Amino acid sequence: MELITIKDIAKALNLSTSTVSRALRGSYEINPDTKKLVIEYAEKYNYRPNPIALSLKENKSRSIGVIVPEIDNPFFSQVINGIEAISYNRGYHVVIFQSHESFERESINLKHIASRRVDGLLISLAGETNDVSQLKELHEKGMPIVLFDRVSDEINTHKVISDNFEGAFTATEHLIREGRRRIAHITASPYLSITKERVKGYIAALNKYEIPVDEAMIKYSNYSSENMELIIDELLSETNPPDGILTVSDRLALGCLATLKTKKITIPEQISIVGFTNLKAASMLEPALTTVVQPSLQMGQRSAELLLDLIERKTSSIPTTYQTFKLYTELIIRESSVVG
């Protein structure tokens, strides 16, 4: 990796490093002959400026940090795809961190980010997180941050989310119109914004059709399969068990399907199911899964754009008013929620 430096060029050509630097940057105040000489030498020996030295000098790294709960979750990997696409085009590198839904792990990641002098941060909060003070502090110290998907009210910065309320509302309404009256909602960590917003949408739909809301029908799950087994058992042992289930994600819907299958419950006849996200495989499932599409790629792209704008605006210190961008969701109706 013996890469050549500006010093090497200077020595070889009997020039000073300043001259070489200026020649390379195309400064006007340099003799065209010298300039040519330097540039040719640099080409020949494949000179590449040391980005670390530049980072040190300019106090920026041209890289952004991304913290997601799990990279191995199709939703997030699609978001990252969008982030990478934009960052690549604008000359930034993407450094990946996972919180694994753990507050502690997220906290450690934030510490790394803080000291690593990454130029900005994109984050979707961990399920365990209900204290964002560290993130807030980081933001107040001047780190450009954009929150996506799982956001927090306590931090005043750009946010990019799906229209979770609308998505859950439409999905629930769909179940109701299909004749369901006892609809359960299996959701994620109660701390998460997506959870809260979707629960609200779910309740709003029930209210609209004057269906009583039963707290016992709202279940908070993590992603383990034992947990899903437990939840389903609880729901089924109700005196009035559900005839429809809205899950907070396709991944949960998948577990839900699997568990119900082992219990010989027919879908959608006995229980209808609607998911969230629209996994690639959703249409090929048995039965094909009705789901609320989330525009994950766009979420990543938009988030990255906002963050990079923030980073590049920071220097010119134009005051920014922060906004929350809500992306449209769409209900795709398939077999899992339509009888007959």
Add this chain to the structure above:
Amino acid sequence: MELITIKDIAKALNLSTSTVSRALRGSYEINPDTKKLVIEYAEKYNYRPNPIALSLKENKSRSIGVIVPEIDNPFFSQVINGIEAISYNRGYHVVIFQSHESFERESINLKHIASRRVDGLLISLAGETNDVSQLKELHEKGMPIVLFDRVSDEINTHKVISDNFEGAFTATEHLIREGRRRIAHITASPYLSITKERVKGYIAALNKYEIPVDEAMIKYSNYSSENMELIIDELLSETNPPDGILTVSDRLALGCLATLKTKKITIPEQISIVGFTNLKAASMLEPALTTVVQPSLQMGQRSAELLLDLIERKTSSIPTTYQTFKLYTELIIRESSVVG
């Protein structure tokens, strides 16, 4: 982000930067009182060493680059999950790049990597790539590199792969034992090592059972759905159409299933299907997909371990003999390949 530096501490405490540095690093040759003073001050003002300055000084970045074809591909996101886990534990950061199966894009990424002074590189080759000279050059210049999944013979370094031959052989044999005699193989880019190895396994199984190999039954696909439509049409219009299909990935199997469904072909009765990877959803598909499990997480972990060992050994310049690690695959038999 106004982070404090060693200079600030020195100034505030009327010490030299050297003393502060030594105190912070716990050097013995420092007065315990002074040391305590410095450390307390550093704590109080939340001093964090500037990693960029350290990188410049030590000429290493404590970060590794990862180039994958698509991050939004469950196999690769699982691999990255493994990579991140190990890197995190060993104090390295992961910088992500995508080639999108494009040679040109991969090449540009390699250029970035080369000049970015990442400490090492993990790469799985793009489908288009059949010239690895740039990668080779990078390796010869001293960059520690580990190849995974899609590797190349031309580069002498550590490699981590699945036992593709064995996986394809077992899968094909399974189809044969289930009574199939006309087995097609839909695979990926012919340049890829995984393609070549799996084709070999497929052919070896056919040979073992003295089934003639028909080139027309081997189809090279990209991941677009139109392409799949075309391929299926070609296969079906054969005078002797296939009764079984082995695909190079579950993603292709998914497309395959979808296309066959639209053509009202029953699976597994008319055509059996076997995939590769074992997506989370594979067991929930209609029909449930028989597939060869690839240990993606372990692949990522092992690759990262090897790379980090390589990086850390580099300094002590112990000569390394490179190895290729073959991870076991396993056939999971489900409905898509078993009649009755």
Add this chain to the structure above:
DNA sequence: TATTTTTATGCAAACGTTATCGGGAACGTT
């Protein structure tokens, strides 16, 4: 020719850190 202007280059500082070297002060040893 003497002076000013222009042109082209070098010097040194700076970014934050650590390592090498050296040195003053205090102490102990002859």
Add this chain to the structure above:
DNA sequence: AACGTTCCCGATAACGTTTGCATAAAAATA
């Protein structure tokens, strides 16, 4: 009293780069 140790600490250089300032030489002007 002279010398050697030990203990702390500071000055400096170095990593690779850019940049403000200085300056020599050349050119232009008077």
